[in-house]
Amino acid sequence: MAGLSAEKLAEVKERLLGRKRRLWLEVKDQLKSNIGDGYQEMLATARDEEDQATVSLMAETNLTLLGPKRQELEAIEEALTRLENGTYGLCEMCGQPIEPRRLEIMPETPLCRNCMSQREKLAKATAAR
Numbered sequence: 001m002a003g004l005s006a007e008k009l010a011e012v013k014e015r016l017l018g019r020k021r022r023l024w025l026e027v028k029d030q031l032k033s034n035i036g037d038g039y040q041e042m043l044a045t046a047r048d049e050e051d052q053a054t055v056s057l058m059a060e061t062n063l064t065l066l067g068p069k070r071q072e073l074e075a076i077e078e079a080l081t082r083l084e085n086g087t088y089g090l091c092e093m094c095g096q097p098i099e100p101r102r103l104e105i106m107p108e109t110p111l112c113r114n115c116m117s118q119r120e121k122l123a124k125a126t127a128a129r
């Protein structure tokens with residue numbers, strides 16, 4: 001599995017879950033201070049902060065105010081899914097193993113350094129148009 005040991009993968013999972021919990025708390029706080037009672041109720045009735053349904057609920061409601069945090073949560077969700085199905089550590093675009101150092105810094109990244117810089121160049125080019 002991309003040259004990562006079971007131990008390493010367990011460690012990565014712990015890190016991702018920890019980060020996810022912290023992000024969730026921040027997101028909930030932000031929601032409480034930014035939006036109305038309806039959402040508060042919705043969040044209160046979600047089984048717990050690990051609840052995947054809540055994540056998709058948020059995606060569907062298009063809460064742009066959560067911006068980067070929501071994106072990061074989604075990236076973490078995807079990384080956890082890749083851990084489950086055994087594709088973690090492989091680049092989403094080129095399929096090559098992602099640099100271990102890079103995973104150390106950004107365990108949720110789906111892209112190797114090359115593909116990420118390509119994507120960033122592309123994004124810049126699109127934005128400049």
Ligand SMILES: [Zn+2]
Binds near residue numbers: 113
């Ligand atoms: Zn790549």
